[in-house]
Amino acid sequence: MRNACCRLNTIPSKLLLAGLTLGLMTPLFGQGKQAVAEVLQEAYLDGVYNERVERNVRLGFSESFTAFYWDKNSQSLHQENLGTWIAAVQRNPGFYGNTPADGQSYRMKIIQNDAGSDMAQVQLLLYRGKEMLGTRYITLFRFPEGWKITVLVAR
Secondary structure: OHHHHHHOOOHHHHHHHHHHHHHHHHHHHHHHHHHHHHHHHHHHHHHHHHOOOHHHHHHHEEEEEEEEEEEOOOOEEEEEEHHHHHHHHHHOHHHHOOOHHHOOOEEEEEEEEEEOOOEEEEEEEEEEOOEEEEEEEEEEEEEOOEEEEEEEEEO
């Protein structure tokens, strides 16, 4: 019995175990990146810009969400929480642009999606039609109910 236990302690056995562990973990990372991209599509792009569905926003954004925007005119940094951000969308839809009824829907191009087991950092470009509106840096955390957007930095 003792010899059987000790055999697992050899270098080839450790390499095999490490390889199997990495092999099993690889699909989880892919699913994490895919899940993050889905949250960004449903909650951020469609929830805020294209379809303006508050339910999607509330499902995909953390209650502790914070947005930071740089105002070129005043040369100052603005900060909003989830409540003030949603209220701004509801009060003044023009603040985020026109609805897609004019044929100018919003789209995103994910430049970097660095998703780990419980946190992700994404850099994306936001477009309206052919016009690039700017770069967004978005941080998400995985909560028990799924991935949620926690921080957005826009320029």
